[in-house]
Amino acid sequence: EVQLVESGGGLVQPGRSLKLSCAASGFTFSDYNMAWVRQAPKKGLEWVATIIYDGSRTYYRDSVKGRFTISRDNAKSTLYLQMDSLRSEDTATYYCATHYGYTYYFDYWGQGVMVTVSS
Amino acid sequence: IQLTQSPSLLSASVGDRVTLSCKGSQNINNYLAWYQQKLGEAPKLLIYNTNSLQTGIPSRFSGSGSGTDYTLTISSLQPEDVATYFCYQYNNGLTFGSGTKLEIK
Numbered sequence: 001e002v003q004l005v006e007s008g009g010g011l012v013q014p015g016r017s018l019k020l021s022c023a024a025s026g027f028t029f030s031d032y033n034m035a036w037v038r039q040a041p042k043k044g045l046e047w048v049a050t051i052i053y054d055g056s057r058t059y060y061r062d063s064v065k066g067r068f069t070i071s072r073d074n075a076k077s078t079l080y081l082q083m084d085s086l087r088s089e090d091t092a093t094y095y096c097a098t099h100y101g102y103t104y105y106f107d108y109w110g111q112g113v114m115v116t117v118s119s
Numbered sequence: 120i121q122l123t124q125s126p127s128l129l130s131a132s133v134g135d136r137v138t139l140s141c142k143g144s145q146n147i148n149n150y151l152a153w154y155q156q157k158l159g160e161a162p163k164l165l166i167y168n169t170n171s172l173q174t175g176i177p178s179r180f181s182g183s184g185s186g187t188d189y190t191l192t193i194s195s196l197q198p199e200d201v202a203t204y205f206c207y208q209y210n211n212g213l214t215f216g217s218g219t220k221l222e223i224k
Contacts, residue, residue, distance in 0.1 A: 045154075045162065045205055045215040095161055104209050105152040107173070109161040 002026045004096050004110030011116045012086055022079040022096030022110055029077035030054070035099035035106060036070060036081050038092035046092075049081065050099050059102070063089075086117045120145045120208050122216035130224045137193040139219045141206030146186055150210035153182055153191045156218075157202045165204075166191065198223060 008020040020036070036048040049070040050059045058070050069082040079096050093114050097106035121144040131137050141151065149169040154162040164173045166182035169189060179194040193200055201223055206216040 044217045045207070047213040047215075100167075103213070104150070105164060105167045105207065106162075107164050107167075109163070111161050 002098070002108040004098075004108060006094065006096055006110045006113035009094065009113035009115045011118065013119050014087060014117055016086055017082070017084045018086060018115060019083070020081040020094055020096075020113060020115070022081075024077045024079065024096075027098075027108075029072075030074040033099040033102040034070075034072060034079045035097050036079075037095045037097055037106060037109075038090075039095070039112075040089075040092040043092075048094070050102050051079070052102055057102075083115070086115075088117050091115060091117045120147065120211045120214055122206055122208055122214055124204075124206055124216040124219050126219060127217070128220045128222070130222045131196050132224045133196055133198060135196045137196050137200075137221065139191040139204055139206075139221070141184075141189045141191070141216050143187040143189075143208060145211065147189065147208045148210045149185060150208055151182075151184065151189045152207045152209070153180075154205045154207060154215075155200075155202045156205065162205065196221075196223070 003025045005023045012018050035050040039045050051070045067085045071080045093112040095109050095112045097109045100107050123142045125140045151169050153166040156162040165176050170182045181192050183190050203218045203220045205218045
């Protein structure tokens with residue numbers, strides 16, 4: 001059974017940093033492209049970033065380029081999202097997900113972790 | 120591509136046939152998926168490539184459409200189908216619709 005478990009969320013002040021982790025199990029992590037998708041409170045869903053199965057390429061939405069870094073450790077079956085220069089508009093639940101074809105759909109999702117950016 | 124879902128809120132009875140709509144601002148070329156999100160849970164993939172049913176999803180869910188107009192149909196509404204449903208396009212960029220909240224009447 002595919003399992004994705006996010007951690008590392010919390011309350012952080014604007015301009016500060018936070019690093020999210022996503023521990024994967026139940027599948028061969030190194031074969032899958034992975035992504036982060038977020039959902040602001042009471043709002044819709046928004047793709048954030050994607051990393052290719054071997055870590056060779058990464059993709060970001062414009063609003064997080066230069067501030068967020070997606071990475072992975074295939075030996076540990078873990079996905080990361082380093083978030084720097086956080087803004088109030090980054091407040092959301094962050095989900096990690098498998099990203100089929102890296103430009104297609106998200107097929108398996110974690111339960112999400114909340115990030116609140118506030119002073 | 121922007122996606123517009125309608126209606127934003129839908130109330131129906133158990134056993135009803137329910138239709139949810141998703142309209143793109145440009146041609147989506149069938150690169151459209153549907154997600155179900157129950158309260159407090161992560162989204163779940165129901166349909167991909169317009170009409171392909173994800174493994175483990177009940178056959179009462181189906182998708183159709185072409186061009187800019189797409190539909191998710193639930194053939195016989197069940198109590199466990201109460202959720203918000205999002206469409207998502209991956210033809211040009213990656214964008215989600217704003218969702219349709221489905222309730223039982």
